[in-house]
Amino acid sequence: MKKNIPELYGSLVFNDKVMKSKLPRDVYKALRKTIENGSHLDLDIANAVAVAMKEWAVENGATHFTHWFQPMTGITAEKHDSFINPVGNGEVIMDFSGKELVKGEPDASSFPSGGLRATFEARGYTAWDPTSPAFIKDDTLCIPTAFCSYSGEALDTKTPLLRSMETINREALRVLKLFGNEDVTRVVSTVGxxxxxxLVDKKLFNKRNDLKFCGRTLFGAPAPKGQEMDDHYFGALRPRVSAFMKELDEELWKLGIPAKTKHNEVAPAQHELATIYTTTNVAVDNNQLTMEIMKRVAEKHGLVCLLHEKPFEGINGSGKHNNWSLSTNTGENLLDPDRDPAKNLQFLLFLFATIKAVDVYGDLLRVSVATAGNDHRLGGNEAPPAIVSMFIGDDLExxxxxxxxDLESEAKEVQTMKPGAKVLPHFIKDTTDRNRTSPFAFTGNKFEFRMPGSALSVSEPNIVINTAVAEVLGEFADRLEGLSGKALEAEIHLLLKEVLRDHRRIVFNGNGYTSEWVEEAHKRGLFDLPSCAEAFPRLIAEKNVELFLKHGIYTKEELFSRYEIKEENYIKTINIEAKTMLSMMKKTFLPSVLSYCKELAETAAKTKAILPDAPISAESKLLEKLSGLYTEISEKTEALAEAEKAAESMEDNIEKVAYFHYTxxxxxxxxxxxxxxxxxLIPDSFLPYPTYDELLFSV
Incomplete structure (x- = not known):
């Protein structure tokens, strides 16, 4: 059956089209004002919106509503309430009030709080975020909300993100006013x-406890073939994968998520989905929802979607490239260089603000992506190095x-690519190449932050980017406000030269995978934070605490709580992996080695008994090798068990993080x-779990 995509798209979203048709004109205008300008929404307006939202949801099969929020677990949370309201005589009506739309009261005691809340302090609040549209999932109206404690501390990732978006809007507008941009009333950060x-087969997944408990394989001899032939990247989709992707597209389109590009990635069984960029807050919500829908659709196809950064050793892991830019309410992209960027002072101020921000707060960018899983990926010559640098391309260099x-500039002529064969069309060449080794790369009219891991919520990276760039824009505005004409232009040139003098060191257009670059980065004085153990303390470095407090992104208590949560998550993650490894060794792998050794010995003995002169040197050598490995594995298992037990007595979390990482x-x-x-060395029939051969090449 052929599907009408325009009709399908957004069909389960309470979007602008639905609001315009369902809401009274004055209510619609008030709601749009809140969405576009961040103005406060009165309860009377909320009541009218709630009625229309409920009617629309019920028309589309919804029976319940939930405040959909993003606690500091990395995933989303929801508590469902039905629309029914008893009215006597055994009857009910479907009801939903403005109060229920605006505020919810989930139990806050069991979510991570980093010491902000004691377990007995249970009350928490969710507050409606009207800038992110409500949607229907599983016959439930989902209302995107912020999540805070009874005493007002942010317990989620959305609230600080919204604060950072307000901050960069404020500071960017100050810079734009210098150029007389009176029509611009709002600047938003956008992300794609x-x-x-x-994707792995579900039956095989269920046979591996490491995948079930840890999301990655803790063991696995490499398959005879990996990614060395480069034949999987952009290769033809296998039927089972294609069917999954088609259904995934449709489910995402229904929810108004602009899924655009899909393809095979570098590693076998690895794939990618890219969306068109949109307002950062909505993009983050969409990505959280995308990860959930991916897993659900995969199950329907007998598959499991793995979002761990490094599910398999020896092949590429998975990232989540964060394409970030700034746009105005008039439709202008502030990172678009135009044909002669050297004369585009407005563009240069935003470009140089980003250069300085990435240099000064490179440690925060690294912390924003620091997880146990991502440590396996960064710096492994398959993803950006852990050292933050910026690629801008030859033209911007x-x-x-x-x-x-102080050189003269000329508008760069558009370059045409001529592939050589007459039959092939000529086309315009991009102004910059791409550098896959760069953590923070300019890609034409946006920056691609390539360090986030695939399982990560992109809230925190964008909080850092927004806030850091806003801080520098504010510094620029403080210096330039009050100037005009040639005085303004002269001061801008002086400012730009100072930024280059102090911060050009962050710009690197070369190969970030080389050891030479690591040495060069150290000479330049760039942050080198190779693991979470080194990265976490930078979150509460004095300059970073000052940054977040100055702009009201976090209170000191909120920031230190996130520091504690990062440490706890890391410790718990590695501890679970260690316990899983010990369990698999003791309960399945070592007994399997013993069983195979027993069969080898019995086979050799029987052979010798029947044929006394038969050579059994091959069996003897294999048995000797496996017996030695059995002893070796047993001893290493015990050493790991002792080390894991020793960690229990440690009280200082940062000491514990270092111990888990280094020991x-x-x-x-x-x-x-x-x-x-x-x-x-062991036949598959004796192994207690599916091998890499099966996992990577069965779908």
Missing amino acids: PEQEYF AVLDIVEK ILAKMDDLRSSVDTAEA
Whole structure:
């Protein structure tokens, strides 16, 4: 059956089209004013919106509503309430009030709070975010909301993000006013996340406790073929994967999520979905929803969607590229360089503000993506290095030279690509190449932050980018306000040269995978934070605390709570992995090695009994090797168990994070090395779990 995509798109979203048709004109105007300008919404307006929203939801099959929020767990949360309201005589009506729309009261005691709340302090509030449209999922009206404690502290990722968006709007408008942009009344950050993921067969997934409990394989000898042939990247979609992607597109389109691009990624069984960028707050909500829908649709196809950053050793892991830009209410992209960027002072101020922000707050950018899973990916020559740098391309590098050396600039002529064969069309060449080794790359009219891991909510990276850039824009505005004409232009040139003098070190257009770059980065004085153990403390460095407090993004208590949550999540994640590894060793793998050794010994003995002169040297050598590995694995298992037990007595969290990184993970890697060696010698029929061969090439 052919589907009408325009009709399908947004059919389960209480979007502008629905609001315009369902709401009285004055109510619609008031709601749009709130959405566009951030103005307060009166309860009378909320009541009218609630009635229309409920009627629309019921018409589309909804029976319940929920305040859909994003606690500091990395995933979303929801508590469902039905629309029914008893009216006597055993009858009910479908009811939904403005109060229920605006405010909810979920139990806040069991969500991560980093010490903000004691367990017995249970009350929390959810507050409607009218800038992100409500939608229907599972016959439930989902209302995007912020989540805070009874005493007002933000317990979610949405609230600080909204604060950061207000901050960059305020500071960007100050800069735009310098150029007489009176028509611009609002600046919004926009984001388009690219989501990488793996698909594996559900039956195989269920046979591996490491995948079930940890989201990644803790063991696994490499398959004979990996990604070295480059034949999976952009290859033809297999029927099962294609069917999954088609249904995923449709489910996302119904929810108004602009899924645009899908393809096979570099590693076998790895794929990518990209969306068209939209307002950051909505983009973050959409991405959280996308991850949930991916998992659900995969189940329907007998698959499991893996969002861990490194599910398989020896092949590429998965990231989530965060394409960030700034747009005005008049439709202008503030990071669009135009044909002669060296003369576009407005563009240069926003570009240079970003350069300085990334240099000064590169440590915060690194912290924003620091997770146990992402540590396996960053710096592994498959993703950006853990050292933050910025790629701007040759054309903008030339612009920096022009500014720094007071050179004359000319509008760059449009370059045409001519592939060579007459039959092939000519086309306009992009102004910059792409650099996949760069953590923060300019890609024409936006910056692509390539460090986030695939499972990460992109709230925190965008909170950092928005706030850091806003801080620098504010510094620029403080210096330039009150000037005009040639005095303004001269001061801008002086300012830009100072930024280059102090911060050009962050710009690097070369290969970030080389050891030479690491040495060069150290010489430049750039932050090198290779793991969570080094990264986490930077969140509460004095300059970073001052940044967030100055702009009201976090209170000091909120910021330190997030520091504590990061540490706790890391410790718990590695601890679960260590316990899973120990369980798999003791309960399944070591007994399997023993069983195979027993069969080898019995086979050799029977052969010798029947044929006394038959050579059994091959069996003897294999048995000797496996027996040695059995002893080795047993000893390493015990060493890991002792190390894991020793961690229980540690009280200082940052000390514990370092211990888990440098001691526990090292022992896990050491144990894995022996296990993978043994696995390669054992027939599949004796192994207690599916191998990489099966997992990566069965879909």
